[in-house]
Amino acid sequence: MKGLPAETDFVVIGAGVAGLRAAIELAAAGRVLVLAKKEVSESNPQSAPVTALSDEDEVILHLQDTLDAGDHLCNPEAVKILLEEGPPRIDELIAWGSHHGSKLVFGLESAHSRHRSLHSEGDSTGGDILRVLHAKANSLKHISVAPFCFSTGLLTDAGHITGISLIDDKGVPQEIACSAVLLATGGMGQIYRNTTNPDVATGDGVAMAFRADAEVGDLEFVQFHPTALYVKKVPRFLLSEALRTEGAHLRNFEMNRFMGKYHPMGELAPRDLVARAIVHEMEVSRAKDPFVYLDLTHLNTAKVRKRFPRTYAACMAHNIDITEDMIPVRPAAHFMIGGVRTNLDGKTNVNGLYAAGETAATGVHGANRLPSNSLLEGLVYGARTGKAMREGVKPVSRSSAQPKAAYSNGPVDTGMEEVIGQIQAVMESEVGIVRTRMGMQKAIKNLEQMAAKLAHPKTRRAHEAANLHLAALLVARSALAREESRGTHYRMDYPDHDDKKFLKHSVVRADKVVFVS
Numbered sequence: 077m078k079g080l081p082a083e084t085d086f087v088v089i090g091a092g093v094a095g096l097r098a099a100i101e102l103a104a105a106g107r108v109l110v111l112a113k114k115e116v117s118e119s120n121p122q123s124a125p126v127t128a129l130s131d132e133d134e135v136i137l138h139l140q141d142t143l144d145a146g147d148h149l150c151n152p153e154a155v156k157i158l159l160e161e162g163p164p165r166i167d168e169l170i171a172w173g174s175h176h177g178s179k180l181v182f183g184l185e186s187a188h189s190r191h192r193s194l195h196s197e198g199d200s201t202g203g204d205i206l207r208v209l210h211a212k213a214n215s216l217k218h219i220s221v222a223p224f225c226f227s228t229g230l231l232t233d234a235g236h237i238t239g240i241s242l243i244d245d246k247g248v249p250q251e252i253a254c255s256a257v258l259l260a261t262g263g264m265g266q267i268y269r270n271t272t273n274p275d276v277a278t279g280d281g282v283a284m285a286f287r288a289d290a291e292v293g294d295l296e297f298v299q300f301h302p303t304a305l306y307v308k309k310v311p312r313f314l315l316s317e318a319l320r321t322e323g324a325h326l327r328n329f330e331m332n333r334f335m336g337k338y339h340p341m342g343e344l345a346p347r348d349l350v351a352r353a354i355v356h357e358m359e360v361s362r363a364k365d366p367f368v369y370l371d372l373t374h375l376n377t378a379k380v381r382k383r384f385p386r387t388y389a390a391c392m393a394h395n396i397d398i399t400e401d402m403i404p405v406r407p408a409a410h411f412m413i414g415g416v417r418t419n420l421d422g423k424t425n426v427n428g429l430y431a432a433g434e435t436a437a438t439g440v441h442g443a444n445r446l447p448s449n450s451l452l453e454g455l456v457y458g459a460r461t462g463k464a465m466r467e468g469v470k471p472v473s474r475s476s477a478q479p480k481a482a483y484s485n486g487p488v489d490t491g492m493e494e495v496i497g498q499i500q501a502v503m504e505s506e507v508g509i510v511r512t513r514m515g516m517q518k519a520i521k522n523l524e525q526m527a528a529k530l531a532h533p534k535t536r537r538a539h540e541a542a543n544l545h546l547a548a549l550l551v552a553r554s555a556l557a558r559e560e561s562r563g564t565h566y567r568m569d570y571p572d573h574d575d576k577k578f579l580k581h582s583v584v585r586a587d588k589v590v591f592v593s
Contacts, residue, residue, distance in 0.1 A: 083253035084109045089227045091116045093454030094433025095260030096209040098306030103216040103460025113276040132304045146442020147563040154440040165455040219593035230288040237428030259431040267501040267548040268409035280538040281435035285416040290424045295585040296555035296565045301410035302350035305457045306367040307394045312408040325371040329361040335554040351407040369402040413441045422461025432461040441564020492541040507552045512592030516556040554582045557589035
């Protein structure tokens with residue numbers, strides 16, 4: 077597109093599944109500007125499958141699996157919407173895409189009682205969905221997609237969204253007036269040193285929403301994927317749950333299988349249990365480079381290469397042949413279950429502000445996400461939120477403020493990189509898979525001491541650092557307040573459920589964490 081407009085009807089921040097699906101819904105109601113921090117193809121996980129109902133499945137069974145995974149904290153109505161509206165959204169994708177008439181393949185993943193994980197093109201389902209949505213969005217004349225634009229804040233007047241501020245692809249600050257904003261910025265995995273998230277996942281949506289007085293909640297629930305490829309100085313690559321479903325074994329440094337002593341389901345135990353088991357095995361080994369091994373060498377070579385082409389290629393890029401070599405793996409932050417609190421139509425407590433996908437907290441995942449429900453969430457709640465925004469459209473009111481100073485849009489900001497490294501280190505060690513009161517108090521104190529360095533961001537990277545800092549503080553404070561273990565949140569000092577006090581959702585208001593039903 078040629079330059080950014082001074083005003084538009086709708087702004088969608090984020091060009092992943094939820095953002096693009098919402099934009100498609102909004103196109104009939106006005107001008108839609110979709111902002112992406114990088115290229116659209118980099119905005120979404122590429123290997124995850126999407127859940128849908130096969131001919132042998134029933135909504136009630138998928139509902140029960142989702143509720144069980146959520147450890148009694150799911151919003152049943154949100155889950156019901158997800159599952160009932162999922163099949164029509166999948167049918168739309170098929171109609172929009174290039175898979176007309178082809179037979180869909182449903183696989184079985186851990187914590188699912190039926191084959192319902194929908195795959196396309198081997199293990200690149202997320203990427204395929206994103207390509208279809210991008211092509212559909214490009215076909216609609218009222219949608220404009222602007223890559224390499226970084227949103228720095230939300231503009232409000234009397235408690236209503238009036239626009240956004242951003243840094244464009246040339247490093248120039250701008251303000252754009254609009255009637256409504258959708259936050260679809262994905263997760264915040266970059267608050268941790270080890271994460272499967274792309275480098276754009278810096279918690280921007282949650283940070284901007286919180287600064288605009290929107291409620292955020294359930295941020296203590298961070299899902300760690302148990303098996304991410306571990307190679308020094310290389311971003312963590314997610315090794316799908318489907319590998320273990322296919323028969324892969326986990327082995328410790330002594331090459332012994334260990335999951336059987338932690339759970340009767342072995343490698344197919346729930347993710348959080350597998351992640352904690354791996355952490356324990358790494359601690360016991362006292363190895364300099366903490367990891368365990370994922371072993372596929374006993375499986376059929378041709379079948380593995382055909383079933384997991386992307387995984388095979390990614391590992392081969394680091395000279396690891398998954399059909400012959402043990403794969404070094406370790407847990408990594410993967411999915412933020414909490415986020416900006418919304419109703420079932422994506423509305424927040426701030427007029428004109430909406431959120432969808434991983435950025436939002438609808439209660440659909442409870443305390444622990446059922447594998448593969450996230451892409452379905454993006455499709456279903458992206459569409460629902462787009463419809464709600466479309467029906468609530470109001471005339472655009474121009475903002476008079478126009479910042480003039482140019483920013484640096486480049487990646488070089490050595491001071492900020494050091495601060496980000498400190499944030500990631502303290503979160504990894506103290507607010508990770510296993511937590512304690514003393515550790516989280518230490519993390520909060522350390523984070524608070526960093527605040528002065530981030531008070532006046534002048535570069536794009538400094539803004540990202542400020543967002544990571546705020547997101548990390550919100551996670552740490554929420555985790556400290558929940559004095560129990562539930563779902564992905566595990567505390568050594570409170571290892572059991574406390575339903576009387578904490579069968580509720582956490583909400584951060586100002587600096588206080590409260591719990592609401």
